[in-house]
Amino acid sequence: DQQVKQNSPSLSVQEGRISILNCDYTNSMFDYFLWYKKYPAEGPTFLISISSIKDKNEDGRFTVFLNKSAKHLSLHIVPSQPGDSAVYFCAASATGNTGKLIFGQGTTLQVKP
Amino acid sequence: DTGVSQDPRHKITKRGQNVTFRCDPISEHNRLYWYRQTLGQGPEFLTYFQNEAQLEKSRLLSDRFSAERPKGSFSTLEIQRTEQGDSAMYLCASSLPDPRNEQFFGPGTRLTVL
Numbered sequence: 001d002q003q004v005k006q007n008s009p010s011l012s013v014q015e016g017r018i019s020i021l022n023c024d025y026t027n028s029m030f031d032y033f034l035w036y037k038k039y040p041a042e043g044p045t046f047l048i049s050i051s052s053i054k055d056k057n058e059d060g061r062f063t064v065f066l067n068k069s070a071k072h073l074s075l076h077i078v079p080s081q082p083g084d085s086a087v088y089f090c091a092a093s094a095t096g097n098t099g100k101l102i103f104g105q106g107t108t109l110q111v112k113p
Numbered sequence: 114d115t116g117v118s119q120d121p122r123h124k125i126t127k128r129g130q131n132v133t134f135r136c137d138p139i140s141e142h143n144r145l146y147w148y149r150q151t152l153g154q155g156p157e158f159l160t161y162f163q164n165e166a167q168l169e170k171s172r173l174l175s176d177r178f179s180a181e182r183p184k185g186s187f188s189t190l191e192i193q194r195t196e197q198g199d200s201a202m203y204l205c206a207s208s209l210p211d212p213r214n215e216q217f218f219g220p221g222t223r224l225t226v227l
């Protein structure tokens with residue numbers, strides 16, 4: 001039972017353009033959502049998060065949008081840079097419990113120069 | 114503090130052998146998590162410690178797996194009688210008891226069971 005889904009295994013964009021990574025979830029108890037970036041041979045690195053009481057959070061080039069009614073969130077990267085090429089994981093948690101994260105399968109982003 | 118560290122980074126073992134991995138979290142973090150990641154998947158939760166208490170274990174964690182955090186600092190994950198299906202990346206993460214729940218991950222231990 002995949003509670004967090006990233007349906008696009010890969011995405012390729014041109015440098016300077018917008019990258020949009022999508023994530024869907026099924027568990028309505030999730031109230032906190034995070035995006036992590038992962039380079040090969042490294043652990044995931046926290047990127048940006050959003051609480052369920054918000055619908056948007058912005059940090060520099062990164063913006064996360066949350067649509068609770070659709071159980072959908074997206075990560076926008078503008079402008080995309082070659083150094084953004086990595087695997088991006090969406091994760092969710094229900095903060096009332098242990099804080100364990102439920103991850104999606106990941107989307108590999110390639111930003112071409 | 115330079116972040117979460119894990120040792121070893123790579124482990125190759127034969128089926129049936131026991132292995133133990135170590136995780137050193139960020140020093141002021143009282144929450145510690147173990148995850149497992151296989152190829153093409155995201156990390157899957159295995160177990161959680163708050164200080165030295167193990168408060169949750171996933172049903173993925175068979176009785177061949179045991180984890181400890183004896184003094185609320187470093188943690189160990191032991192796998193007994195390894196099987197080829199145990200081959201994966203084992204990730205450790207730590208965090209403060211923060212409602213933002215940002216977890217900091219170590220580089221992982223890659224286990225290969227032959």
